[in-house]
Amino acid sequence: MLKAAPAHAFNLGEKVEGKHIIILGAGLAGMTAAYELNKLGYTCTILEARERTGGRCWSIRNGSLNTENDKPTATAVFDEGLYFNAGPSRIPHHHQLTLHYCKELGVPIQVYNNVNEGAYYFAEGKGPLSNKKIRVREVHNDIRGYTTEMLSKAMDHGNLDSGLTKEDAEKVLNYLAAEGGLNIDKLYKASARRGYIESPGAGDKPGKIGDPHKLADIIQSGLLDPDFYNVAEYTYELQMTMFQAVGGMDQIAKAFEKKLKPFIRLGAEVTKITNTPNGATIIYKDKLGEHSISGDMCICTLPLPVLSNINNNFSGDVSRAIDYVEYMKTGKIGLQFKRRFWEEDDQIYGGITHTNNDLTQIFYPSYDYLSKKGILIGYYNFNDKAKRTGELSYAEREKLALEKGRLVHPQYDKEFEKSFSVTWHKTKYSMGGWGEYNSETRKTYYPALLKPDGHIYFAGEHLTYLNAWMAGAFESARSVVTALHGRVTEQRIKYPAAGVKG
Template structure:
């Protein structure tokens, strides 16, 4: 699985080696950057530092692209015209796009450090959160710690029996078999006979019916393991791997106050270069430079043009593929070969933080086979009185297309209905919500670029090559798609190659 994910770019380590130093920019050379997401702002920041004249065209009224946070008072109009007004209380927010940063995303973390973005831990795995299968265990959610301990214990018991009966003698020597038996007893909380049973050792892993206490309080009561056969049939074990995958291993981070703190920090560096509310309508190049036609996003005035010697285009391929663009056939084919995945995020505000007060869930993610797929609890402001916002649904695949087809109000309503099967408090405590379907976000028309092994082999290098005076950058031009790190690394690579090409072209002239 890891090898497959790596080949598709979902489990790759950042290849970042520190701050770049571009030198020798030709005097007066200009670069036009399309898009003020992280890729575009990285390019603008580094190219200006290198001595280029830089201008950025951005569709939205603010920078960041998919590095986006919704707070109380914000308004969002999706394709189709539906407008949502975020009603979250002050200090509460939803990150519709990126919401966590792995510790090995070195470039993003380095820019956060350089630009003064304060980070805090993002809790990926909380053993007190739940796994939920609607048709298993009577639909009752099961604590993650119990599922992990019991699945581990039952598997350890089976292996213990196999080793004890010499069923693995062809692979394990007698001496190694003894060590393996010892390891299985420890790993699976087995008793002296290699059985996984109700016991103090098992309760230390899966939790107690009544926890150890103090003084003359009742004694601790051990808990009963889940039935092995039903546990296997439930499929709950599928989620155990999530926190062990490379992208989600401890420690993960989030910016204090919302993911767009990163976008705001970048914008403070390059804000004077950005022309906002600029919708690109055509991109043309010749042997002298690049001309980009754009209009005011609100529809005011006639079409305008921006010109430069070179262009770094960070527009999502889902947008770029719709524009008149004179690049090579190979690049055109590459642009049109990458579809964009569907995803929906739903933020729900509740009258109180019941997940903490009632269930002692502080951060982390619960998983379900219901269409909402995930519930993520805030990794900040623990124990704070008053209202709270959680991620009430993070939807992918066919469910995402179904949710995207709904009105925003219906998405929120469904998220509350499904979530109430996991947390009955939903019904009484729900306050308001907001839902973003990425195929209806007008500046991306989708969530991220979906490569396959075949399309990467055929088109990836063509997409990333400098084509005349244009080079592309963004998460779609990386082996870390859907991550901000992919966008930043792609940009650094593109502008480094472009700078080398410009300098070489100048010398040749």
């Protein structure tokens, strides 16, 4: 019933009357489920603990609030009109369901520049190229050149057990020469591919090409380490073309909210979830006190680390899965600058600078090019680096971002204005960036959450193979709506008095 890849309107046929579905969480999964269920005639109530919708699909703007579990609530004080995406920032071109909802809900999109050969690699250390910012294109082209040169030499000496004919081998050699930029002698020499140290121009200005970095220097400086050589264009999810919502990714969440506003209760923190013989009962608290609400079924989209601390009567298999699935530790900091020096001085328009220090990545905005001011993401880190950074105070995180960032961009000192940081594994009602599985947890715990536990279904990116992507939330929501609606309509066939209309 659920079509696979193509973007399409959801059509499950017959509609129902008189069924009330309680949805926990007004993130993308919860709102998508409610949006589709409403089309089918269901009455939905969405309970959201935050005072905003969107969950982790969140763009930080002036006045944005965030509460981490060991820190006071922080308020962003960016200039009006400036923002950065604290959660998802990219849409792969093959995530057609994400693009479908942008189209159906009228959310305009624009190109996201994920791959930028003009950004930098920066390796702290003791190697010959350490503590220097080096253009990505220099490293990429030098490595391609040296690698294809070595492979060409190996083929010339018959050292490859490939079983190629002489003609086929010649074709491979020609490909290697083209791929690596080898000269007629099958040697790698620097070319314009890796950029100029003096740009070409009018008159007697042919431009000057620098010498390639030595292979040994690249290796000894750690520039072949995993911190760096994760070439984005080789990764399926990160291949161009990528997109983003115009004005911030939260525009997608706001478009859903606009359709569902009467059904959303903000500031409603769930404290107990109970399966009952005829449905589900939820206890939640808000500013007015504690409340109880019952429905025919419930769809729970809460992140598992949050759900793990809520009273429930789930089955043993489900409870174990909730407790044992790990979530990514990750965080970002947005830095506002009075001048877009990365564009004006460094000619960097979008893309990512990679480091081997605790910053991990610096993201440059792929919007508002040539504007006066801008916000770049001063770090986007994971695992142990994110854990260390997350333990810091807000002021200490800013200090870290500036100290390490100025090694790449000395303009930080003169141009910096304001910051705002989010550590997702410490953020209340999230407690992690996204679900993480290894082969054992995927095999042991994942299946338990794919099935309903009594009258309660589970949905979210953590219940797909699209972890960390908005597409995971959309795909999971549709899958659960399909299963839930199938169950209700099947009951109608068995018990016609259930009140279903075609």
